[in-house]
Amino acid sequence: MPPSDLKSLLEAEQSRGLTHSAILQHWLRLQTIHFGNAAVAANHLRDAILVGLDVEWYEHNPEYITELGVSVLDPMFINDWSSLWEVLRMIVNHHVRIKPNAHMVNSELCHGYPEKYQFGKTTFVSTEEAASMLRHLFTRFNSFGQRRPVIFLGHAVDNDTKMIKERFGFDIDSLDVVVATLDTQILAVEAGLATPGRKMRLCDMLAKFNVVEAYLHNAGNDIVCTMIGALLMVYPSSPKDNAALYQGLKVYLQNWSKMSYGVPVFCTKCDSNSHVAAGCYAVVHCALCATLPHRRSNANMHKTEKCLELVKHAARQVAPSLPRLSPAPLNVCPCQYCIESPDRQRNKSGNAYSHTKETCPYK
Ligand SMILES: [Zn+2]
Ligand SMILES: [Zn+2]
Ligand SMILES: [Zn+2]
Structure with a gap:
């Protein structure tokens, strides 16, 4: 069954009420979706690769993508589905910084931590290498030479795929492999953790399960934490000691991580691959x-x-093209929802600093 057929079936089921949680639980072997007379679809969906993607951009202009985080779970390599932390040991992660934008480090509006990847080693790639990395990670073949289906996961993913298309010229949809796009925002609503229409921050979602990550706003950490958050939300019982299991996973993945794309050393001052900016004499x-x-x-x-x-x-x-939200004086701290929004009208400082998250007109 080609992924496009499976996608149509899933869309039909979703229009009849199939939830994001049910799709993920089916993939995790926690429950089974019955596709009527297309029973083979159930197996195809379980063969899908779960791919998570997170994009970070420069705070003063989202046109500059600075980092990508991609996490991949391939069911072919998962033997123990009994615990979400066992499943997560099989996750393969990539954190890349985009060479031409790597010198743009967020520090004013929304603090970024590009050098604090917690699950392996960061590498540096060109824009073209970033696009080919994504193409490679989204395209896997089965033993019959057919493209395997992909379940795409992210935290507010629509914006990310749009940005990838605009900035890297790479259209994930055109690969015809994505059969379902799952969003942790929606999973959180389905789990009863978030209010519909109201954005939930990743750190708040993780806090519900006692998972704390000091260096969110690093694309690599964000996507691993998004994958973890998604699984925590759909497993029927999650262990009490998530905080310790999270730290254990970190150490385990650091030891196993490989650098598959790009180069490990890059000077953000002179573009050299032999030293970093701190030791640059150019x-x-x-x-x-x-x-x-x-x-x-x-x-x-x-x-x-x-x-x-x-x-x-x-x-x-x-120039701002929307009517001004408020003539009020700018706040010291921006609205958390707006400053993290990829929508330029919301994240620009004129808007984000015009109100607090409590008074956000977008929530
Ligand atoms: Zn200058
Ligand atoms: Zn240099
Ligand atoms: Zn706001």
Whole structure:
């Protein structure tokens, strides 16, 4: 059965009330979906690869994707389905930073931790390498040479696939392998943990299960935690000692991780693959900062093409096209929902700092 047929069947079932949780529970062998006279579909769905994707972007302009996190669970390698933590030991993760944007580290609006990947080693890839990595991870073949189905998982995934398409020119939908797209936001509503229409932050979802990760807002950590959160929400009973099991998984995966894509060393100052920026002696100059009195001391710290002032300056030039939400003075802390939203109208500082999460007009 081609993945596109399975997708149509699942869509039909979803229109009749099949939930995201039920699809994941079927895949996890916790319950069985009966597809009427298409019984073979049940087995095909269990053969699907579960692929999670998380995208991080520069806080002043989401057009600049800085990191990707991809996690893959292939049922071919899972023998013990009895506990979610056993299943998770088979997860294969990739955390890559995008070379041309790797110098853009979020520190002002929404603190990022690109150097704090907790489940293995980070690598650096070009935009083209990022696209081919995704193509490779989403395309697996069975012993008959047919493409295997993919269950795609993410935290607010629609935005991520759109961004991948726009920035990397890679259209996941065009592969015709994704049979279902599951969103932890929806799983959380189905599990009774979140209110419909209201966005739940990843850290809040994990906290419900006593899992704490200090370095979220690293694409690699975010996607592993999204996969963990999804499984915690659909397993009928989750162990009490999740915090310790989470730490144990981290150590286990660090030891087993492989670097499959890109290079492990990259200088964000001069693009060298032999050292990092902290040990860089390259002479660089920024033509913009040299002309700005308050930036002059930074003019010898980066190249003009890596000048973040330029990116911020361009972001400020984009005039707001929505009516102003509020003329109120800007808050010290932004609205958490808006600042984490990929929607440019919401995450730009003029909006995100105009209100608090308690008074968010979008929730
Ligand atoms: Zn260098
Ligand atoms: Zn500069
Ligand atoms: Zn808001």
